[in-house]
Amino acid sequence: GHKGPSAAVDLEAGVIPLEQGFGVGSEAVPVDVDGDGAADVIYVASTSGKIYRINLHDTDVTRVAGGMISKCVVGNAALATGFSHQGVYTNLAVQVVGSAVQIFFGTSSNPDGPSVNPMDTQYFVIGYSDDHPLDPTCPSESQYNLLWADPLSTTAPPQQVWGGVALNGSQVFATTAVGTSADACGLEQTTSGQGYNFNQIDGTGETSTP
Numbered sequence: 001g002h003k004g005p006s007a008a009v010d011l012e013a014g015v016i017p018l019e020q021g022f023g024v025g026s027e028a029v030p031v032d033v034d035g036d037g038a039a040d041v042i043y044v045a046s047t048s049g050k051i052y053r054i055n056l057h058d059t060d061v062t063r064v065a066g067g068m069i070s071k072c073v074v075g076n077a078a079l080a081t082g083f084s085h086q087g088v089y090t091n092l093a094v095q096v097v098g099s100a101v102q103i104f105f106g107t108s109s110n111p112d113g114p115s116v117n118p119m120d121t122q123y124f125v126i127g128y129s130d131d132h133p134l135d136p137t138c139p140s141e142s143q144y145n146l147l148w149a150d151p152l153s154t155t156a157p158p159q160q161v162w163g164g165v166a167l168n169g170s171q172v173f174a175t176t177a178v179g180t181s182a183d184a185c186g187l188e189q190t191t192s193g194q195g196y197n198f199n200q201i202d203g204t205g206e207t208s209t210p
Helices: 007-013 077-081
Strands: 030-031 041-045 051-057 069-076 093-097 100-106 124-130 143-149 165-167 171-175 196-197 207-209
Touching: 030 051, 041 100, 069 077, 069 124, 077 124, 077 143, 093 165, 100 165, 124 171, 124 196
Parallel strands: none
Antiparallel strands: 030 041, 041 051, 051 069, 093 100, 100 124, 124 143, 165 171, 171 196, 196 207
8 A cells, every 4th residue: 555644645635525414315426528438527415415526637635634626516405496305315317418417316305214304395306407517616506507306296295216316318217205214114104106207308297107
């Protein structure tokens, strides 16, 4: 392994904290934006409902520990929906469209439960576009490009996305569950999950199947 004074710097450069008090809600998704075969950015969700872009080309070992590789928030589920209880506890679906990166995800309470969210909370499938993914300058909240935020079933108890979303050529697919946690004892016995699809461009064409 690496020896010497810079060893601690090397170790600290690999630590990228997101936000205090919340966990990592999704797998990290590396993206090759410019098509050269190497990852340029990484997208990852926090359990707070924020979507982060980690800028792999913007590094500086003189920054404080945890800040040597820069990161930006490029989406916020609570901001997109107007509902404060919008966690992300499942994987993102990401694709490059021209020079932009589109990110799709669903929201939920903690699948490990028990849920502390009110049962009338509504959950969503959301699409964002990161229009300048290679720009290390972080966008302000007013610059987040929300494509759409479509609510799931509005009847209580709420439908939640615990299984992630998937893409095909033009659609976003999601399946939902109902309950206070994702284990068999926490799932609702009388209300079934549903299947949804959304148009990637504007979120229209939603259908659900009990």
